Amino acid sequence: MPDTWETLERECNGCRACPLGAGRQHLVFGDGSRTAEIMFIGEGPGQREDEQGLPFVGPAGQLLNDMMEIIGLDRSKVYIANIVKCRPPGNRDPLNTERDACLPWLRRQTALLRPKMIVCLGRIAAQAVIKPEFRITKEHGHWFRKAGVWITAIYHPSALLRDVYKRPETFVDLKAIQAKAREICERTDLSTP
Numbered sequence: 001m002p003d004t005w006e007t008l009e010r011e012c013n014g015c016r017a018c019p020l021g022a023g024r025q026h027l028v029f030g031d032g033s034r035t036a037e038i039m040f041i042g043e044g045p046g047q048r049e050d051e052q053g054l055p056f057v058g059p060a061g062q063l064l065n066d067m068m069e070i071i072g073l074d075r076s077k078v079y080i081a082n083i084v085k086c087r088p089p090g091n092r093d094p095l096n097t098e099r100d101a102c103l104p105w106l107r108r109q110t111a112l113l114r115p116k117m118i119v120c121l122g123r124i125a126a127q128a129v130i131k132p133e134f135r136i137t138k139e140h141g142h143w144f145r146k147a148g149v150w151i152t153a154i155y156h157p158s159a160l161l162r163d164v165y166k167r168p169e170t171f172v173d174l175k176a177i178q179a180k181a182r183e184i185c186e187r188t189d190l191s192t193p
Helices: 005-013 045-051 061-068 096-113 124-127 157-162 166-186
Strands: 040-044 079-082 118-121 142-146 149-154
Touching: 005 096, 040 096, 040 124, 061 142, 061 157, 061 166, 079 096, 096 124, 118 124, 118 166, 124 149, 149 166
Parallel strands: 040 079, 040 118, 118 149
Antiparallel strands: 142 149
């Protein structure tokens, strides 16, 4: 039987394939339009995301909202998910075993969504989605094409909060995302209504 969003989220909520599920407050499945042409993928939820069950709701999430606004994207018209769906303790990077356990959920989300563009937020997402040896400092803003989907990576918003000197090159990456979105997306109105 083919996946539906409801069954996929219910199954994911019951997942205990790694220890992260036992320590979570809430599953952080994803957020946004389930018909979006653009998908953003981060590494995993932090404390605020775990409390609310939504991705990117803390300070990094506010910066992500601001970044999308700069290029005319409305958060409600894109889809946002993470590599892992449960918060790693102390907001540490997800372990390889945790990423491997969660990647099938992300693949199934992506198969349901069928985006035309994926933006990886940070190194961990890029290594899981683009290629294991991805170097964010050297390859951010580069475009890759996999299974007909355009994929790029930018610095994670939390990295931009820690290091403001990365912001000018991220602005260049954002403008390239805006141009690519205009080029490949059928629905041209991705901005706030």
